[in-house]
Amino acid sequence: xxxxxxxxxxxxxxxxxxxxxxxxxxxxxxxxxxxxxxxxxxxxxxxxxxxxxxxxxxxxxxxxxxxxxxxxxxxxxxxxxxxxxxxxxxxxxxxxxxxxxxxxxxxxxxxxxxxxxxxxxxxxxxxxxxxxxxxxxxxxxxxxxxxxxxxxxxxxxxxxxxxxxxxxxxxxxxxxxxxxxxxxxxxxxxxxxxxxxxxxxxxxxxxxxxxxxxxxxxxxxxxxxxxxxxxxxxxxxxxxxxxxxxxxxxxxxxxxxxxxxxxxxxxxxxxxxxxxxxxxxxxxxxxxxxxxxxxxxxxxxxxxxxxxxxxxxxxxxxxxxxxxxxxxxxxxxxxxxxxxxxxxxxxxxxxxxxxxxxxxxxxxxxxxxxxxxxxxxxxxxxxxxxxxxxxxxxxxxxxxxxxxxxxxxxxxxxxxxxxxxxxxxxxxxxxxxxxxxxxxxxxxxxxxxxxxxxxxxxxxxxxxxxxxxxxxxxxxxxxxxxxxxxxxxxxxxxxxxxxxxxxxxxxxxxxx
Ligand code: MSP
Numbered sequence: 001x002x003x004x005x006x007x008x009x010x011x012x013x014x015x016x017x018x019x020x021x022x023x024x025x026x027x028x029x030x031x032x033x034x035x036x037x038x039x040x041x042x043x044x045x046x047x048x049x050x051x052x053x054x055x056x057x058x059x060x061x062x063x064x065x066x067x068x069x070x071x072x073x074x075x076x077x078x079x080x081x082x083x084x085x086x087x088x089x090x091x092x093x094x095x096x097x098x099x100x101x102x103x104x105x106x107x108x109x110x111x112x113x114x115x116x117x118x119x120x121x122x123x124x125x126x127x128x129x130x131x132x133x134x135x136x137x138x139x140x141x142x143x144x145x146x147x148x149x150x151x152x153x154x155x156x157x158x159x160x161x162x163x164x165x166x167x168x169x170x171x172x173x174x175x176x177x178x179x180x181x182x183x184x185x186x187x188x189x190x191x192x193x194x195x196x197x198x199x200x201x202x203x204x205x206x207x208x209x210x211x212x213x214x215x216x217x218x219x220x221x222x223x224x225x226x227x228x229x230x231x232x233x234x235x236x237x238x239x240x241x242x243x244x245x246x247x248x249x250x251x252x253x254x255x256x257x258x259x260x261x262x263x264x265x266x267x268x269x270x271x272x273x274x275x276x277x278x279x280x281x282x283x284x285x286x287x288x289x290x291x292x293x294x295x296x297x298x299x300x301x302x303x304x305x306x307x308x309x310x311x312x313x314x315x316x317x318x319x320x321x322x323x324x325x326x327x328x329x330x331x332x333x334x335x336x337x338x339x340x341x342x343x344x345x346x347x348x349x350x351x352x353x354x355x356x357x358x359x360x361x362x363x364x365x366x367x368x369x370x371x372x373x374x375x376x377x378x379x380x381x382x383x384x385x386x387x388x389x390x391x392x393x394x395x396x397x398x399x400x401x402x403x404x405x406x407x408x409x410x411x412x413x414x415x416x417x418x419x420x421x422x423x424x425x426x427x428x429x430x431x432x433x434x435x436x437x438x439x440x441x442x443x444x445x446x447x448x449x450x451x452x453x454x455x456x457x458x459x460x461x462x463x464x465x466x467x468x469x470x471x472x473x474x475x476x477x478x479x480x481x482x483x484x485x486x487x488x489x490x491x492x493x494x495x496x497x498x499x500x501x502x503x504x505x506x507x508x509x510x511x512x
Contacts, residue, residue, distance in 0.1 A: 005043035007259040008034060009236050011267060012094055015050040015075040016060040019082050020313040021344060022264070022299050022306045025332045029296060029412065030262045031088040032333060035468035036407045041489050045256050047239050048083075049094030050076045054228030055132050055207075058214040068214050072097060082316060086325045087471060094239040096231055104238035105231050106219040108283060109205075113220050117164045117282050120221075123204065127156040130309065132228055134204055151309070161206040161224060168278040169199055175277065175287060183273065183293045184410060185339035188265070192273045203275055205230045233276050236261065236291070258291040266305075268295045294410055297341040299332075306344065314344055323511060326470050327353045333412045333469055350511045357508035360423045361462060365477055367430060368455040369504035375439045380453050381498045383446070389454040392429055396422050396461055400491070403465050412469070419465050426458040456481060456501070457493050464488070476507050 010030035013023050027048060034046040051057075052072040061071035076095055083090065094101070112118050126135040130151025141147045176182060176192055183189050206224035207215060215225030237243070241253030263272055277290050298305045304312055319328050331349040334356070336342035372378060385393065399421045406415035429451075438448040463477040464486040478485055482499040 003043065004255050005045045006034070006037040007045045007240065007256040008047070009094075009259050009261050010046075010048040010090075011261075011263040012049045012051040012096065012232055012235055013079060014054075014056060015052045015072040015079075016056045017075070017308040018313075019079050019316060020306050020308060021316050021319070021332065023079070024082065024086060024316040024328070025299055025336070026262060026264060026296060027083060027088045027090075028086060028329050028332050029338070029410075031086075031090075032329075032412055032468045033260075033262070033294075033407075033410065034089070035471060039468055039488060045092065045240070046090045047092040047094055047236070047259075048088075048090045049092075049235065049239070050079055050096070051228065051232045051235075052076070052095060052097045053215045053226075053231055055129070055212050055214070058212065069097065082320075085320050086316070086329060092239050094235045096235055098238075101231075101235055101238040102216050104243055105216050105226060105234050107243050108234055108237070109226065110219050112163065112282060115282070117167075118161055118205070119164065120159060120161050122157065122159045124157040125155070126153050128153055132207075136201060138198065158208055158211075160204045160208070161218060161221065162202040163205045163230070163279070163282070165203040165275065165278050166200055168281055169196060171281055172196055172274065172278055175281075175290065176273075179287065179290070181292060182277075182290065183268070183295060185295070188268060188293075188295050188339070191269060195269045196274060199274065203227075203230070203278075229271050229275065230279075233271065233279060236276075237280075258289050260292050260294055262294045262296065265295050265297055268293065294338075296338055297336065299336065299344050300341055301344045303343065319346075319349075323349065323353065324509065326473050326508075327357075327511075329470060330357060330416075334416050335413070337413050338410045353508070354510050356420055356423070358510040360420060360427065361459075361466075361477075362506060362508035362510075364423055364426050364430075364455070364462075365459055365480065365507065366504040368426075368452065368459060369480060369501050371435050372452050372456065372501050373503055375435065375448060376452060378502075379498060379500050380456055380495060381449070382495045383449055383453055385454065386447075386450060388433070389450055392425060392454055392458065395425055396458055399425075400461065400465065407468070415465075416469065419462050422458055422462045422465075426455055426462075429458075430455065453495055456483075457495065461486060461493055473507050476505075480505060480507075 008030055010027050013019065030046060034044045037044045057072060058068055061068040064071060123134060128135055128150035135146055139146060146153050173196055180186065183192065205227045206218055207227055209223055209225055212225060215228065216231050218224045218226060236259060240256045241249040244250045244253065261272060272293055280290060300306065301312055301314055306312055306314055316328060327349060331352055334352055335348055372380060399418045403415045403418040406418060433451045435448055435451050438444040460481055460483055463474045467474040467485060480502045482501045486493050
């Protein structure tokens with residue numbers, strides 16, 4: 001049996017409008033984590049996709065006068081084009097109108113129905129049309145009103161199917177208490193504990209077909225379709241091979257599961273931290289099989305959340321064409337600390353890309369390659385390292401450890417800073433060792449070769465570590481250095497054979 005892959009999912013986006021930078025951020029974050037795991041030699045299974053059912057989607061299609069399936073397919077294509085543009089390389093695309101998913105949702109529903117975990121009842125109360133959700137008193141704000149985030153609120157009385165979530169709350173409380181690793185960052189755990197403290201209600205898992213037809217029909221009552229969140233959460237199972245009729249795929253599921261779910265703070269409670277663990281627990285999953293949550297913050301613009309429902313969006317297609325996909329990837333990973341919010345600023349994007357990538361790393365590459373070409377005829381040979389260069393190498397080793405620690409705990413911004421430490425150290429080393437002066441003194445030729453070999457090694461290290469964040473630029477740098485990436489399972493970067501470098505080519509543009 002091959003070792004367990006690192007399975008990660010990024011929330012499936014609503015197929016009711018075009019993607020914005022909030023969506024782009026989450027998928028790039030997932031892609032960077034996936035690529036980092038591969039860098040560490042681990043197999044990876046990365047799933048994302050689109051959430052295509054529900055009222056919001058049906059209404060958006062109707063507004064455009066489009067057939068709903070045609071509409072969701074066209075939105076899915078926009079998302080896929082964006083992921084292709086931004087280099088988000090998922091292994092599996094989860095679109096909830098796919099027949100495989102419909103089949104698994106029905107299997108899960110039948111299983112819960114047979115176990116007595118579903119029942120029919122009548123609800124009388126408030127309902128948020130925007131969130132497609134029944135509201136309770138705990139959804140009121142401090143003034144006793146339902147806040148603007150719920151959009152239009154109507155009073156409803158209707159029969160529906162319910163999942164006996166409340167039956168599993170004692171288990172959930174105990175689980176949260178005893179599994180501190182369930183949610184990352186750890187400070188989110190208190191929010192979950194508070195949310196479930198006074199929780200009493202079961203989960204409504206259906207919508208009457210008379211009101212909403214765009215959904216998966218309940219296999220035991222054709223008057224109803226499945227509530228969009230219940231359907232969407234199950235996508236994590238359908239597309240990883242759960243209950244597959246193909247025994248090979250079923251076996252893969254057992255290896256892949258549990259997953260790490262990446263999602264924003266707005267969908268942690270109740271969906272991912274209350275509905276989802278109780279659903280999988282009711283399906284018979286053990287505590288070890290409950291997925292972990294990595295909860296990120298929001299990108300805001302002018303202080304409010306970038307969101308299509310408020311119209312406060314920033315278009316990633318425009319940014320990628322204006323600055324290139326690498327600049328957008330770099331900025332979205334560099335200027336937010338995972339779990340916290342950040343304010344989107346085009347000026348910051350320009351500033352960070354210009355100072356750190358163009359002036360810092362790009363300049364280092366350019367100067368080093370120019371000097372190797374000019375002073376050493378473009379070749380480097382294995383040599384020795386003296387005290388000075390060994391000091392730099394030791395400091396680089398420390399930055400590398402810092403990078404790995406930060407990446408393993410999903411602190412991508414801090415990991416990038418560790419790479420930038422290597423870059424600034426190397427640029428300072430050029431100034432301190434003045435290779436142009438060593439070149440003028442014939443007796444210093446060995447020293448000159450040693451300095452340039454050390455710089456070459458530092459850039460190789462920085463480029464190798466940058467690979468999960470900027471894969472194409474990392475490869476372009478290594479190509480000019482005339483060497484492959486460092487293999488971090490044997491991380492000794494010492495030059496063992498002679499090599500020829502290329503003339504420098506700009507890798508990072510400078511923006512006006
Ligand atoms: N379809 C549901 C998720 C179902 S997962 C089983 C959904 N879709 S969404 O399109 O509204 O959001 C998708 C993801 O994008 C969520 O994780 C959400 O938190 C994230 N973001 C949406 N706006 C965001 C920002 N402004 N900033 C960062 N991420 C945010 O919810």
